[in-house]
Amino acid sequence: MNDMIRDFTIDIPKTALDDLDIRLRHVRWPDPEPVDDWSQGIPLDYVKTIVEHWRTSYDWRRCEQELNQYPHHLTEMDGVDIHFMHIRSPEPDARPLLMTHGWPGSIVEFMDVIGPLTDPVAHGGEAKDAYHLVLPSLPGYGFSGKPTTTGWGLEKIAKAWDTLMTRLGYDRYFAQGGDWGGMVTSVIGAQNLGHCAGVHVNLVVVGPPSDEMMASLTPEEQASLAHFAVYQEQGAGYAEIQRTRPQTLGYGLADSPVGQMAWIMEKFQGWAEDAKAPDENFDCDRLLDNVMIYWLNNAGASSARLYRESFGAPNVDPVTVPSGCSIFPHEIITPSRRWAEQRFQNLHYWGEPEQGGHFAAMEVPELFVQEVRGCFAGMEL
Template structure:
């Protein structure tokens, strides 16, 4: 699956090589082809539609080429280093521009380092993408513990706070004394907790899934109350979108937060894993379903299966789910971040954060923008827009 160069130093950074045995790919195709199918759903709202998942499975078993992706993925500089007893895998791409700013980018679930690949070139080589050399970044893209090629914790306690501390250590170990950080989904939870730690080198953060919900709004959402009086139009839209998501869209999160170890089916069945992953939120699912219906937009069939296959081959379906069990904080509640923050609101995100909430949540809001297209997997779906937003956020902090 992957190899590292052995070393005796406890804090050493070791090169990592990706090499998937052919028998694992043969077994994957066999399992996909042998899937036992249920009957068709009587109502589309009941989950991943049979037509969509069968189209995915057919392409996966007969046409999808992991080796084509692996060649591109493995060509990047991959490393591991042990932090707090766990091997942390990360991609580290340095820009050729001398004054590039180090940037740590953290993925979420059901994402991985795969969803960040399209932003590497625009951020490390900005002059080839219509930007200035002054906008260049050195990129550090780690895999969360229990995800991808990172180690799987054998003890509890690896919550977003502990991951944030590990990321601070990683940047220090790489020799970066001044840096910025970015994240969405779990990546935002970790990035905001890095900001709360206020390590000396962290200049600011950017998020595409901000935690801005005020305490009174959060309480009303928990009680299932109607929108409080006095909300602006943007605030009311955010409230109603969140209320709908909490009512119909968090089943996967509740199961993983309570009983992650019970999900044996998605470890044994690749199609079960794919269905579980692509049903993250309605708008993301619709985007993915269009790709398998011959109408791709933002994500291709290969994009989707690169990520799902990555989870399958690393056997991280359950180890990744444990992060939900570990977490004790609310996803969207404002946390009191006091360092500079940039926010980009993508229209198909889980909720459209209003500027008014962002200004209250982040007193040092250095950038806020509502873009026209994109959703939960912003870097993956809209890499050029995402990269431009990251550049705009950190321009004043260099």
């Protein structure tokens, strides 16, 4: 294995942006939905509004410049180039923190929390809360390479991330994540290869509650089960498509930027604080930044394959390293603390912020930073 760390700069060729412009000028639209809400998917009028903004006002070079202000690198893991940002804190006693995104997210999700986490003093915080950040792109996502063989599931990614941290010289580190990133982070804790000192997740995936717990459900647990049942009935179709037929889905996502945008942006409406449209909770250009990470890298099919690898029977092995969980109120899965403790058996921190949903680092960055700090403040490397 080549363990070299190579510098990387994001530099999308103009031809790719010109191609996007042509495609956005020649969209074939579907019929409008026969309902006045999002129950059948992202509405036609809303998509047309976003596409017009995308074509006439959005500036990818602005995003590229914002990303390139931080160091980017590539390193090979089992034949796949892994892209990551490595942002060292100015504080000499900062602690290493690995943070992993999920689907349909990317490194863009973390843009508003990088400053407070790496340089807290400059953002009204204290030096003791400083972290050296390592932000990788999942295999098949963003600027990482695309696996050409099967097997890149949660367990392999977790081991690769541990190797990445030690390759960077971090013999001890913390790990954090949401969505797939939360699941990878949980597996890092479960594998406990001797380097991870603690984990924090804001998507808390656990096994089914015990029979004893199911026989004595609290009102909050009953509400959690009802909320998840609605998701399974009305909102989980995307995951089954990506789990069963990622390749077939990929043709549409590779060919149509509008299709890729709609496939992604719908989730920023459904998985956030109560909102009628995603750009009520998120900056529209930041949403398009995230879409562009998928579109420009042709990552529709390659990102979906992680569902094929790990969604059917996700790893819920016990986590014995020091752990913290934050349950944002509009998350898809909101297990109770006693449910979580069945898996996270060394639970040091439990947070229930008042606002936010699935994309917490992007939706409520200040609360997200508070949760991360609150979790790791009580842990030692």
